[in-house]
Amino acid sequence: MRGQQFFDDPSFPFFIDRYTIKQNEIIAPHKHDFVEFVYIVSGNAMHEWMDKNSPLSPGDVFAIEPNTVHGYIGSSDQETIVYNILFHRTLLEREMEALLRFPAFIDFFYLAPFLRNNASFVPYTALDNYQRLQLESHLRVMHEEFKQHRDGFSIIIKSRWIECLVLLSRYHNENRESLQAPNTPSSYDWITSIVDFVERHCEQELTLISLAETCRMSVSSFTAKFKRATGMSLVEFKHAAQIRRACQALKQSDDKIAIIAMNVGFNDISFFNRIFRKYTGCTPREFRKNKN
Numbered sequence: 001m002r003g004q005q006f007f008d009d010p011s012f013p014f015f016i017d018r019y020t021i022k023q024n025e026i027i028a029p030h031k032h033d034f035v036e037f038v039y040i041v042s043g044n045a046m047h048e049w050m051d052k053n054s055p056l057s058p059g060d061v062f063a064i065e066p067n068t069v070h071g072y073i074g075s076s077d078q079e080t081i082v083y084n085i086l087f088h089r090t091l092l093e094r095e096m097e098a099l100l101r102f103p104a105f106i107d108f109f110y111l112a113p114f115l116r117n118n119a120s121f122v123p124y125t126a127l128d129n130y131q132r133l134q135l136e137s138h139l140r141v142m143h144e145e146f147k148q149h150r151d152g153f154s155i156i157i158k159s160r161w162i163e164c165l166v167l168l169s170r171y172h173n174e175n176r177e178s179l180q181a182p183n184t185p186s187s188y189d190w191i192t193s194i195v196d197f198v199e200r201h202c203e204q205e206l207t208l209i210s211l212a213e214t215c216r217m218s219v220s221s222f223t224a225k226f227k228r229a230t231g232m233s234l235v236e237f238k239h240a241a242q243i244r245r246a247c248q249a250l251k252q253s254d255d256k257i258a259i260i261a262m263n264v265g266f267n268d269i270s271f272f273n274r275i276f277r278k279y280t281g282c283t284p285r286e287f288r289k290n291k292n
Contacts, residue, residue, distance in 0.1 A: 001032035006086050012154045013088035014161070016139070016146045020081055021045050025074035034088050036064040039139065043080030046073040056080070059127040061135070061168060065200070083139045085161070095162055099169075125172045135171075138164050191215065191225050198234070202241035203265035208234055242266065243279040250288045257284045 006015040013034065018041070021027065029048055040060045046053040048071040049064075056072075064070055074080060092099075127135060138160045145153040194211055211234070212222035223233070230237050242264040249260045258269050261284075266272035276284050 001030055001034075003032075003034045003086075003088055006034075007088070009154075013091050014146075014154075014157060015086040016143050016157075017084050018081065018139075018143055019084060020079050021072055021074045022079055023074050024076055025072075027072040029069050029071035031067050031069045032086070033066050034086050035066060037085040037087075038062055038064070039083040039135065041081040041083060041136070043078050044075045045080040045082075046075075047071075048073065057126070059129075059132050061125050061127060083136075083143070085139075085142075087161075091158070092162065092165075099165060125168070127171055131167075131171045134167060135164060138167075191222075191229050194226065195230055195237070198238055199241050202238050202245065203263065205265070206234075206238065239275050240279055243276055246272075246276065246284065247280065247287060250284060257288075260284070 003013055007013040021043070038061065040056050040058050042058050044058075045056045047056050047062075049068075053073065142157050142160050142164075145156050194215060198206060198211075208219055208223065212219045215222055217225070226234055226237070232240065246260050246264045249255060249263065250257075253260070255263075261267075261269050261272035264272075266275070273283055276282075276287070280287055282290070
C-alpha cells in the first residue's frame with residue numbers, strides 16, 4: 001500500500017478511520033510506505049506479525065513501521081472495532097526531533113515493535129481504563145475533524161496527535177515499570193533492539209544519554225554493551241549506517257550529493273565527505289562514478 005491511496009493532500013499526510021473487522025474477516029498480510037497506528041476499541045482479533053499470530057484485546061495499542069508485513073484475522077464470535085491512523089513521519093518532522101529526545105517515546109514507538117518476537121516481553125501496550133478514556137477522547141475529536149474537514153481541521157488534528165504520542169509514551173513507560181522483573185526484557189534484548197533502531201533511523205539525531213535511559217542503563221554500561229554487540233561505538237555504528245544508506249542512494253538515484261548527505265543526517269557536506277572517505281576509501285563523487 002502507498003500513501004497516495006489514503007492521503008488526499010501531500011502537505012498533510014494523515015488518515016484516520018474507525019472501522020470494524022468483521023467476524024472471521026481476513027485482512028491479508030500487506031506492507032505500506034507509511035506508519036500505521038492501531039488502537040483496539042472493543043472486540044478481539046488476531047494480528048499476524050513476524051510469522052506468528054498475537055491476540056488483540058480492547059485497550060491494546062501499537063505502531064507498525066513502514067515496509068513491515070502484517071495482517072489481521074477477525075474473531076469467530078464477535079466484531080472488532082479499531083481506530084486506525086496512517087501517517088508519514090514528514091507530518092511531524094520538526095516535532096519528531098524533539099520526541100526522539102524523549103526516551104519513553106523511543107521505547108514505545110520504535111523499540112517495542114522489535115521486541116514483540118521476544119516471548120518474555122509484553123507484545124503490545126495495554127492501556128488501563130483511565131488511559132483508554134484519555135486516548136479515546138483525542139481519537140474521537142481527530143476522527144470527527146478529519147471527516148468534516150472544517151477550516152483549521154489539520155491544525156487541531158496535528159496538535160491532538162502530538163499530545164497522543166506523548167501520552168502513549170508515558171503510558172507505555174508507566175505500564176512497563178509496573179511489570180514484574182521476570183517479564184521485562186533483558187539488557188541483551190534492549191541492546192540488540194537499539195542496534196536495529198539505530199540502523200533504521202541513523203539519519204535522526206540520536207543521543208547516547210537518551211538511548212541509555214531507554215535501556216535503563218548507565219551511559220558507561222550502555223556504551224560497553226553496545227560496543228560488545230557491534231564492535232563499534234554508537235557514533236561509529238551510526239556513521240557506518242549513514243554511509244551505507246548514502247552509498248545506496250548514490251547507486252540508485254541521481255540526487256545531488258549535498259541532498260543525499262542531508263537525507264542521511266549530515267548537515268555539513270565537508271564532514272560528510274570526510275566520513276564517507278573514512279568508510280569507503282573514496283569520495284562520494286568517485287563512488288558514484290565507479291558504481292558500475
